[in-house]
Amino acid sequence: MTKLLGKTVAIAATRKTDEMSRLVEKQGGVPIVRSTQGTVFTPKEKVVTQLRGFIEEPPDWVVLTTGIGVETSLTIAREHNLEDAFLDLLTNTSIAARGYKTKQALKKLDLQPVVSSSDGTLNGLTSEIEGISFYGKRVGIQLHGENAPDLVSWFKEKGAEVTFLLPYEHTPPEQPVVEQLVREMVSHEVDAILFTSAIQVRQFFTAVREMDALEGVLDAFHSKVVATAVGQVTAGALFHEGVQRVVSPEHERMGAMVVALTKHYEDIQ
16 A cells, blocks of 8 residues: 555654654655654663662552553663562562553563553543552552653542652653744645654644644644544544544554554545
8 A cells, every 4th residue: 555655744753763754655655753752861860769669668559651661660770780679579569551552561571460441541540440449558650751640649539658650751842843843734745743642742732832833733733734643642632732633543553553544545535
């Protein structure tokens, strides 16, 4: 299939952009990288302190929210001779996992979550554990690059003591990149944008509002530019920002996302 032939597809991600570019090219499209998510960086000293806290006072439950969070935590633990202790903690602790990538990261470690969200969302995860008593329990939450106040409040309201592990953080995207993408959108030089995380969506629209360009961007999405999301969480972030048409695959995979975009163009031809 080459149903993206002649289509310019912007990639909003920062990771695996080469892989996504090849997927777009395979379908006949022209990929351009326009990262709307700032550089991910790891404050290692802070993470080591948090890891030691988890190990020394093990939580009753660990909530893991991203695959890269699991992998980054393990890498830092290995660098500081904490890997065995951290893996032992995960092996002997009840794990709640959000999303496909998180479960895949655990699978590589031969670990199985006690519970996971069926839809990949934090709301879906709390729905799954609604009937579990957390009163007086210690719950360690691996945050996904930013704070999750609703999730933290949910556990505290259940009587849990909450601790945190923040293995990576996000910085704002480069303003010139966002400005370039906005220009390309409003001048109809871009046909579609691939978003692989909700943070990409939120940071993009934050920058767009600072530019006072929201109306033009939403008009572009409502006319020519097809917003494409890797999964339900990312799609939900786009809908929340006012984007009315969002293409996303049934299963959260990069390849499936590109195929879903291809099928969208097939269906409208």
